[in-house]
Structure formats: structure tokens, C-alpha cells
Amino acid sequence: xxxxxxxxxxxxxxxxxxxxxxxxxxxxxxxxxxxxxxxxxxxxxxxxxxxxxxxxxxxxxxxxxxxxxxxxxxxxxxxxxxxxxxxxxxxxxxxxxxxxxxxxxxxxxxxxxxxxxxxxxxxxxxxxxxxxxxxxxxxxxxxxxxxxxxxxxxxxxxxxxxxxxxxxxxxxxxxxxxxxxxxxxxxxxxxxxxxxxxxxxxxxxxxxxxxxxxxxxxxxxxxxxxxxxxxxxxxxxxxxxxxxxxxxxxxxxxxxxxxxxxxxxxxxxxxxxxxxxxxxxxxxxxxxxxxxxxxxxxxxxxxxxxxxxxxxxxxxxxxxxxxxxxxxxxxxxxxxxxxxxxxxxxxxxxxxxxxxxxxxxxxxxxx
Numbered sequence: 001x002x003x004x005x006x007x008x009x010x011x012x013x014x015x016x017x018x019x020x021x022x023x024x025x026x027x028x029x030x031x032x033x034x035x036x037x038x039x040x041x042x043x044x045x046x047x048x049x050x051x052x053x054x055x056x057x058x059x060x061x062x063x064x065x066x067x068x069x070x071x072x073x074x075x076x077x078x079x080x081x082x083x084x085x086x087x088x089x090x091x092x093x094x095x096x097x098x099x100x101x102x103x104x105x106x107x108x109x110x111x112x113x114x115x116x117x118x119x120x121x122x123x124x125x126x127x128x129x130x131x132x133x134x135x136x137x138x139x140x141x142x143x144x145x146x147x148x149x150x151x152x153x154x155x156x157x158x159x160x161x162x163x164x165x166x167x168x169x170x171x172x173x174x175x176x177x178x179x180x181x182x183x184x185x186x187x188x189x190x191x192x193x194x195x196x197x198x199x200x201x202x203x204x205x206x207x208x209x210x211x212x213x214x215x216x217x218x219x220x221x222x223x224x225x226x227x228x229x230x231x232x233x234x235x236x237x238x239x240x241x242x243x244x245x246x247x248x249x250x251x252x253x254x255x256x257x258x259x260x261x262x263x264x265x266x267x268x269x270x271x272x273x274x275x276x277x278x279x280x281x282x283x284x285x286x287x288x289x290x291x292x293x294x295x296x297x298x299x300x301x302x303x304x305x306x307x308x309x310x311x312x313x314x315x316x317x318x319x320x321x322x323x324x325x326x327x328x329x330x331x332x333x334x335x336x337x338x339x340x341x342x343x344x345x346x347x348x349x350x351x352x353x354x355x356x357x358x359x360x361x362x363x364x365x366x367x
Contacts (some may be wrong), residue, residue: 020052051082075158131163169200253277267299273307294327332360
């Protein structure tokens with residue numbers, strides 16, 4: 001493929017890069033080209049060719065995240081090809097959490113195969129005047145399912161449908177990344193007065209149990225099948241408006257503060273992600289540091305979900321305080337979804353995490 005921008009289809013434009021060997025030159029090149037294509041009136045989705053790229057720095061990562069955030073509201077996507085399996089570049093993507101929301105592929109052939117799957121999946125969408133059902137297939141691996149969920153939710157978030165229904169009949173398990181995408185979509189839809197529901201979730205199934213034990217049933221309405229959903233949708237009444245208000249409270253974020261044995265304990269409540277809670281937790285941390293607190297314990301008992309951007313924020317907090325080995329931040333009692341996000345990010349290699357309050361407090365008193 002030549003080194004100029006090339007339209008891959010009616011939907012995608014591929015951006016190639018000439019300065020991969022020089023990180024500083026590449027930094028300027030990617031910023032310039034991303035800006036040009038994002039502002040393209042043809043509103044194409046973007047594919048970045050990283051075949052000749054071996055290293056990216058924090059500023060480039062920031063540009064990628066920024067581009068993703070600008071494209072999503074417009075129903076567009078950013079994807080990357082040329083990230084070889086086992087490469088240093090792949091490690092960077094996985095360690096920083098970029099792979100949570102920016103799909104990447106080792107080869108063009110992998111990308112094209114994925115597009116064909118998505119085109120085929122269009123045949124599995126059933127539509128009515130006010131809602132759309134997205135029927136998910138049990139794909140080869142969890143990464144493919146993550147990409148499919150992310151793509152479909154982004155696509156219909158900006159549609160005219162009042163309600164999005166995810167059909168999980170053929171799905172046996174979803175991970176924290178998929179749950180995070182569902183939660184963020186619910187938040188965005190609620191701002192527009194719209195809804196997202198799940199069908200194909202049976203009470204005693206593995207999927208039903210997972211959704212139940214993580215507390216997701218508090219704000220995600222599920223149905224056994226589409227017929228059950230239609231009965232609910234037909235009888236939607238003013239009572240549901242009251243429920244919507246209760247749901248809105250559950251997908252917000254709050255912090256409670258106490259002191260115990262000389263340690264400041266901040267209890268995180270609700271959702272902490274790039275939409276909710278970031279400003280609050282930064283303000284609370286800054287105030288705590290200004291008051292002289294060097295040891296902060298985060299109680300995660302009531303934290304429903306956390307994303308990679310919030311985790312990056314917490315790592316910065318820890319680095320700020322950890323000048324002395326006895327100081328820093330510690331976590332305790334995350335739920336299984338939060339713990340999975342921690343494991344994926346290898347966060348516990350940086351910040352200690354305990355299951356009980358006594359163990360967490362003992363960490364500070366042992367230094």
C-alpha cells in the first residue's frame with residue numbers, strides 16, 4: 001500500500017505514516033493527519049497503519065485517546081492495523097488500556113475479516129419504529145466480542161431509535177470491558193432521555209449470575225426474551241419515570257470520608273469512569289493532600305465499575321504520595337468486575353489491594 005492516505009471503502013480511510021523511526025517527527029505527523037481526517041466533511045471512520053511504528057510516547061497516546069473521544073459522538077470510529085502480536089507496541093497498548101476502546105489488528109487481513117463479520121451481523125438486526133435489537137453472536141474469542149459490542153453500541157448511540165436492546169441469547173459470558181461499554185452507553189442515552197436493555201439473560205445462567213452478583217441489575221433492566229421486553233415496553237408508564245430517577249442516582253458517583261487509626265479512608269460509591277466521577281475524585285484527593293494526608297485508603301466495597309482512565313488517575317495519586325515507602329494509597333474489597341479491571345491493568349503490581357479493612361490498615365502500620 002502506498003504511503004498516502006487511502007480510502008479503504010465507503011466507510012474507512014487509512015492513514016499511513018512516514019516518520020515511524022523518529023518518535024518526535026511521528027508525534028507531529030500523527031497529530032496533523034488525525035486533525036485533517038477528523039475534520040473531513042465526508043465523516044469517514046479512521047484506520048491508522050502502524051506497520052512501521054515501533055514506539056509511541058505518552059503524548060501520542062493522548063492524541064489517540066483525544067481522537068477517539070471526538071469521533072465517538074459523531075458515530076465514527078478509530079482503529080489501528082499493524083500492531084504485531086508480541087511486539088513492544090502491543091504491550092504498550094495493553095498496559096495503558098488503549099486496547100479497551102481502540103481496536104487494533106496485527107494485519108490488514110485481520111481488519112478486513114472483522115469488517116466482513118460486522119457487515120454480516122447487520123443481517124442479525126431487527127428493527128421497529130422506536131427500538132432496535134442488536135443480536136450478538138458467540139464469536140471466537142472475548143476480544144472479538146468486545147470489538148463487536150463497542151462498534152454496535154457506538155453506531156446506534158447516534159441513531160434515531162429511542163431504545164437499544166442487546167440480545168445476549170447466544171452469549172455465555174461478558175467481561176469487565178463489555179460491562180464498562182454498556183454502562184457508559186446507558187449514561188449517554190439517559191442524557192438524551194433514551195434507554196438500553198438486555199434480553200436473553202436467564203436468571204440461573206452463568207451470565208445472569210454474573211450480572212446479578214456485580215450489582216448491575218440495579219440499573220440494567222434485563223429480560224429473558226424479546227417477547228418479555230415487548231410486554232414491558234408496551235406498558236411503560238409514569239411508574240417507570242420514578243424508576244429512571246432511581247437508576248440515574250445509581251449510575252452517578254459519590255465519595256464518603258472517614259478517618260481510622262490515623263489513615264484517611266475514602267469510600268468510592270457508584271461508577272468511576274471517563275464520564276462520571278473524575279472531577280470529584282481529583283478535587284477530593286487534592287484537598288486531602290493539602291490537609292497533610294499522606295496515607296489514603298480507598299474503600300471499593302460500593303464501587304460498581306472503574307475504567308482505565310480512572311485507573312491512570314489513581315496511579316498518579318499513588319506516585320504523588322509514595323515518595324516515602326510508608327505513604328501512598330491502598331485499595332480494599334473490590335467487586336469481581338473491578339478486580340478483573342485491576343488484573344488486566346496489572347494495577348496490583350503498583351498499588352496494594354486487600355480484601356479486608358484490617359489488612360489494608362495493617363499495610364500502613366507495618367512500615
